[in-house]
Amino acid sequence: MGKSSRVKNRTSAAASVPAGEGAVNPRQPCPCGSGKRYKACHGAAGGASAVFNARPFEGLAGECDLIALRELVPAATAPLQVVGAGDRIVKLCTLLPMAAPAMSRESGEVWLGLQVQHNYGDPSRDLAAALQLALDSEPDLIGLPSAPGEGPRLQDLVTNTSLDVTVHEGFEFWTSDLAATDGLEDALAQANEAASPTARLSSVEAAYWTNVGPKEHLRWVMPEPEGELLDALARLHVDGADVIVPDARLVGMFRAHGLLVPVWDLPVGTGAEVLEDPAAAFKTALDQALADTSDLTTEQRSARSGLANRQVTIR
Template sequence: MGKSSRTKARNAAATPLAEGEVGPRQPCPCGSGRRYKACHGDPSGQVQAYVGRPFEGLDSECDLVALRELVPSATAPLTLTADGAPAVTLCSLLPGAAPALVRDNGEVWLGLQVQHNFGDPSRDLGAVLEKALAASAAQQTGVVGLTENPGSGPRLQDLVTADALDISVHDGFGFWIADAERTPEMEAALEQANGAALPTSRLASVEAAYWTSVGTKEHLRWVMPEPEDALLDALSRLHAARDDSIAEGSRLVGMFRAHGVLTPVWDLPLGTGAEVLEEAAADFRQRLQEALDDDSDLSTAQRSARAGLANRQVTIR
């Protein structure tokens, strides 16, 4: 490498990244495994631009993130903007991780937990949904996939209403074959899938908060829509004041970052369950809002708390 190239490389490395920005040599957030500069950060524009917050604008943005990344088994009916469309059900996961299924009665099931790596999960879902609707109209049943970049096609936001989703969380994947004649093969596949489904419940008192049990521990994972900087500041204020507990014995242990929003995670004492969290979560939401409304500078203790919380973030997507 020549001197000029080395100088440019050092200058680029010395330039600090804005919060949330991806460096050219870092892994691409799309999950492809390639460096950002060789994937969705390719300056040639040959790869579709990466969308950091793909579900923004939908009332159930945070629930969509939770169902895509955190919740094993859940369903929700979708209301399409087009008239005369068949019934469409959004599913966290479909058999064989299929992108979509057209059922024998013409209904469409759309799978959330599919990684296409085309840069915008919302556009990927829109493309799969359009293909499934076309197959349903042609009375074609079975799996519908997506093998090509959807380009500038419609996004999920363009095809469905923005209304909040009516989400049902399931104990397992029995809904896959609830109205089908069960065979030994089906039973075996269902048993295997159910073995990976951790017990999960969605809280009713707040939005996009999910209790789960992993056997030896219980967690509350709460997807929040506020901008990352503002949310970190608010959580830091509560953490420094030792006011960030959800229930007795709970502890804020970190957070996930996925699809442009943060998901704080609390460890809960074994045996806590979901029911006891309802009132406690509503109370915490009020305290958090008060902290969000506080625009004063962070104190030394709060800045220290913020640094600790920032170091306990794990980026999923």
């Protein structure tokens, strides 16, 4: 379901969230990223001061794709429309050289790196702070050495009505506007070596095929509320309608930044193109299942419990 080094057993709840579905286990790592157990961090009386935001990108256009780019996709970019940027090009990137939070480029472009973890509680505010620093800086790599305080969030700066994602085979986009690439060759080679082939489906939103060597996966970030989505997936599972393509299997799901990401194992050699029509058909069936508000049957409740037990929270 993903690289184990990036999969962290977190939950998406803050200290103020009551116990129940999606609530944090006191013994699990705190979802703020401090490395402490929740009961010793945000779960403790007078605990950590940073306010953890369980769904930091809610309200942004392309929220599901943005989560995929932050957590699942190796190399991708998307243009941003940013308040105060004037005619400068601002580009959202999965990862930047040296894992920098942001870059001010010699070309005048500003790039924002999604996959940097700051552990300040709200990735949207962290990213907005790095973006503002880059807009105000001379060409250079931009760091974020301290918490951004009560500054703006991405929702306050980004005016996109949609997110136009381009998935790249590797990180050559790092050097596409440079006349000389001295000093970047080794970093570029290492980044490319670690990047699994990935493609975004065009027939549905925020669904990504990837080949991780011995396996292929379809990972699909879905915007529906967790409880409703689990009900719908359980209905489809009991009907045998969650297979996507022959011999594919819904093996579990991530919970990332407040949304669920169902994951299918695919037969090796499937590729992305063959998934387009089946994914669109599955989306139609899912919408119908979501519209069904009848009580789950005993079999459907059992299937739902199995799906809920196969969740891993990564952010």
